[in-house]
Amino acid sequence: MKIKICDIILIVCLTLLCFIPLFFTGSTGKYATITVDGKTKAILPLDTDTSMQIDDIGTVVISKGKIRFENASCPDKSCEKTGEIYKEGQSIICLPNRIVIKIDGESGVDAIAQ
Amino acid sequence: MKKFILILILILAIAIPSGCSKNSLPSEKTQTAEFFALDTYCSVTVYGENETDFKKISEDSVAKAQTLLTSSAENNLYIADIKNQTLNLSGDATDVLVKAFEIYDISDGAFDITIAPLTKLWDIANRTEPPSESEILFAKSFCGKDKITFSEDLRTVIFLQAGSGIDIGAVCKGYAGDTIAKALTEAGYTAGNINLGGNVTVFGEKQNDKPFVIGIKDPLSERNDSIVGTLVVTDCSVVTSGAYERFFTYEGKRYHHIIDPATGSPAVNDFLSVTVIAENGIYADALSTAIFAAGPEKAGQLIQSATEKGYMTGAVLINNERSVSVIGDLDFTVTNNDYHEN
Numbered sequence: 001m002k003i004k005i006c007d008i009i010l011i012v013c014l015t016l017l018c019f020i021p022l023f024f025t026g027s028t029g030k031y032a033t034i035t036v037d038g039k040t041k042a043i044l045p046l047d048t049d050t051s052m053q054i055d056d057i058g059t060v061v062i063s064k065g066k067i068r069f070e071n072a073s074c075p076d077k078s079c080e081k082t083g084e085i086y087k088e089g090q091s092i093i094c095l096p097n098r099i100v101i102k103i104d105g106e107s108g109v110d111a112i113a114q
Numbered sequence: 115m116k117k118f119i120l121i122l123i124l125i126l127a128i129a130i131p132s133g134c135s136k137n138s139l140p141s142e143k144t145q146t147a148e149f150f151a152l153d154t155y156c157s158v159t160v161y162g163e164n165e166t167d168f169k170k171i172s173e174d175s176v177a178k179a180q181t182l183l184t185s186s187a188e189n190n191l192y193i194a195d196i197k198n199q200t201l202n203l204s205g206d207a208t209d210v211l212v213k214a215f216e217i218y219d220i221s222d223g224a225f226d227i228t229i230a231p232l233t234k235l236w237d238i239a240n241r242t243e244p245p246s247e248s249e250i251l252f253a254k255s256f257c258g259k260d261k262i263t264f265s266e267d268l269r270t271v272i273f274l275q276a277g278s279g280i281d282i283g284a285v286c287k288g289y290a291g292d293t294i295a296k297a298l299t300e301a302g303y304t305a306g307n308i309n310l311g312g313n314v315t316v317f318g319e320k321q322n323d324k325p326f327v328i329g330i331k332d333p334l335s336e337r338n339d340s341i342v343g344t345l346v347v348t349d350c351s352v353v354t355s356g357a358y359e360r361f362f363t364y365e366g367k368r369y370h371h372i373i374d375p376a377t378g379s380p381a382v383n384d385f386l387s388v389t390v391i392a393e394n395g396i397y398a399d400a401l402s403t404a405i406f407a408a409g410p411e412k413a414g415q416l417i418q419s420a421t422e423k424g425y426m427t428g429a430v431l432i433n434n435e436r437s438v439s440v441i442g443d444l445d446f447t448v449t450n451n452d453y454h455e456n
Contacts, residue, residue: 038149081336090339098150109344110159113354113389114312114331 032067037098057097151176154311161305171297179290193279201271208268217400220419225404226375230279231256238371243364254378288399291315315351333358333386342453346445351395355402356387374407383409384433392426
């Protein structure tokens with residue numbers, strides 16, 4: 001059997017088609033929502049490095065697609081200890097200052113008992 | 115060439131929809147409300163179509179839980195100023211107190227709401243060093259089931275000693291979870307997931323009869339999303355008590371919020387955390403505290419009695435050797451390699 005030009009085009013097209021799912025299910029476009037006492041302060045994209053001062057409570061830092069909380073004014077600093085978050089459904093919570101930083105989307109579990 | 119175009123169209127017809135399939139699955143309609151109450155972060159998710167204001171329903175139920183004893187009692191802690199002082203109870207408050215004393219009885223006092231003078235003394239949230247031994251002994255002398263009594267109709271508590279009191283903080287979230295679940299069911303929601311700072315109550319089933327998957331917090335990790343394993347449940351409360359929740363550190367020693375009524379100080383034993391699964395949130399909340407305070411030696415007997423009485427359906431115990439014991443008919447899987455099931 002001889003390979004025709006059409007066959008080559010077909011193979012190239014098929015190969016390209018394989019990548020289509022990537023464009024639809026890619027992980028781009030993640031956002032972190034920052035709320036203080038239930039009020040939304042900011043919605044920040046994780047693909048842009050930035051830092052933002054939240055009142056006198058602390059600083060939100062986005063770096064390399066991950067977000068963390070720094071210079072927290074609370075005594076226990078559990079929000080800082082949570083470290084960097086980047087997966088959908090992850091959150092940083094500061095109880096004393098009533099801050100929630102949450103990455104939109106669903107996590108694997110419905111809730112965590114703690 | 116015609117054949118080629120036909121094949122190409124065919125392939126496109128197959129490839130494009132499959133490429134999108136992850137996004138085009140029929141997704142279930144969910145709504146989530148998040149708010150701060152009961153000294154913690156609360157989140158309520160409801161499933162199904164319903165126009166009722168579920169956030170208001172949830173917040174109203176929580177407000178009811180926060181003022182269960184009196185409209186002014188802070189953190190649901192009440193201490194009598196004079197001998198024979200009385201406190202009138204609502205029907206719900208009576209139910210909470212009766213259940214709390216049921217757990218007192220089967221746990222030999224490992225769960226005791228009359229330790230109010232001790233919880234007030236320890237005040238874990240604001241302390242930086244432990245109280246002295248004499249302060250602990252003094253506060254302890256005001257504690258115990260014999261320091262209070264009930265009126266015949268159970269609607270009034272009588273404090274037999276000035277300075278005695280009750281602290282329902284350890285069952286308040288369990289009660290609140292039940293109250294929210296009940297109110298949302300009455301409002302017509304078919305399923306919901308109520309998370310009050312890690313006290314989880316679920317009701318109904320999600321789309322396609324899918325049950326809820328609850329993670330159990332990794333007690334040794336600072337991260338709030340690190341888990342030991344997952345539990346598959348329907349219609350129940352899942353409550354975890356652990357020494358990692360609220361504590362302060364003094365001279366290298368950790369002082370956490372679960373006071374052992376027997377010693378008057380934070381419970382010291384091999385448990386890292388105790389998770390209880392029960393149909394009733396008040397029992398789940400009280401028993402997780404009771405089992406933690408009782409310690410590993412007495413836990414088995416206590417769980418057996420509580421299960422026989424129908425107070426709980428199962429428990430997940432994690433000790434400081436990272437060993438996980440699953441008791442009862444539970445669908446639990448250890449997903450964290452740092453832990454092993456025994």
